[in-house]
Amino acid sequence: MNNQQQLDYLQLAERMAGLGHWQLNLKQETLYWSDEIYAIHGVTPQTYSPKLNSAVDFYHPDDKTRVNDYVKNAIEVGEDFQFDLRIVRPSGEVRQVKSRAQCIKDDKGTVISVFGIFQDITKIKKTEDALRKANDELEEFTYRTSHDLRSPLISASKLLGIIEEKLGDGDVKKALEYLSPVRTSLDNLESLVTDILRLTRLNHSESELSLVDIKGFIDSLINKFDYIESFQQVEFSIIAEFEHEIAISKAHMTVILENLISNAIKYYDPEKQENYVDINISKIDDCLRIRMRDNGIGFPKTAREKKFKMFNRFHPRVSTGSGLGLYMAQKSAFKLGGKIEYQPLDEGSEFNVVLPLVKKKQGDNA
């Protein structure tokens, strides 16, 4: 292999690895960049000629001082360095980069040049961040489930002991009175276990698409909740400005809409004479938007920012759900590439479900 071929392969290897090399020659006061380093910085040899000072200027303002310190130490005392910092391309795009440098010295120990490699690690960092986030969430999930699963069991068991004592004392009235909270504790436990299983399935479910008539779909979901005590108190109206069938994951759509609809029924405002939920289906910028407005009790102001987080409950005395409903709904919306937004109203709540409309491939009917 001749020199040119070797250079060509080195260049190809650098491009494939997203990694470049550089050399700072202290005698000639020159800075050399390989092609990949230009590419990582978002410049070309035609638009930029590397100089030590201006090269440092590519770094994020918060990182510049550290880079200057590393370079200064390398040149003055021959200290090798390694760092993960950020650069800002001329387009404004921020990239995460890893830099490693080694000082080359002459026989007397004087630094004559610094050689380094430079890698774009933006993708790796993003994956690391996502993993860290998933890990934190898993830790929180384990902590909360271990607590929330034990809690109703401990209460029910203790209360059954008290009921036994009451029966022993002949206080049947009290014993019967205390049975109802035992049932509530166990019902809570059941709903929590059901939601945890749903959540586990949700994490593993594929977003298989099927054609869905959204208005009809919502209609059928609403009627599933006729067992909730307050169902008859709430008037639903659906306006569909967008009436086409859309290709969407029915499983995720169900999680989103079931949670929003059942919440609107459970958290109606018993103080009001008329309780309504207005649903509007429209298409905005290639997205499906389902807007749900209700005049229910809404969220307490202090707790609004927690509404999509897991294991958060907001309304004592009304219902003791698992605190996972809105978290699951938002997770499903994210899985579909969309989101759920919340808007407090003077009286009630507004939720906007925004989902990108996916074009269905021919012959891909579920």
Next chain:
Amino acid sequence: MSNIKEVLLIDDDMSDQIIAKEAISGFDSSIVLLSAFDGEEALTLLSTTSSPDLILLDINIPGMNGHEFLEECFKREWFSTAVVMLTTSDQQRDKDRALQYDFVKDYITMPLETSLFGELVETLV
């Protein structure tokens, strides 16, 4: 008889309310047990009508959780009531977070028993 005349329990679980009521009345039937189902309700009670001698606080309550309730109490200069955590969580991080406040006197795990409440009252005196 104890110095504790009035206890406020902050917990939205009906079973826990009954268990606490039974435990406390088993120790001293003259103690009045007040209930708040969440932190906001408790703060309203405390800032208006009620001045209990002791607050029993669960962590897992709707709206602001027990820890956030403690933060809110800490912000209020007038707040000086003794708080005892009563929760199913035996996690060290929950204990550390709660016990950092001077007004949090103890951390006990559910369920509340008459004997446990008795010991608690002794230590508070």
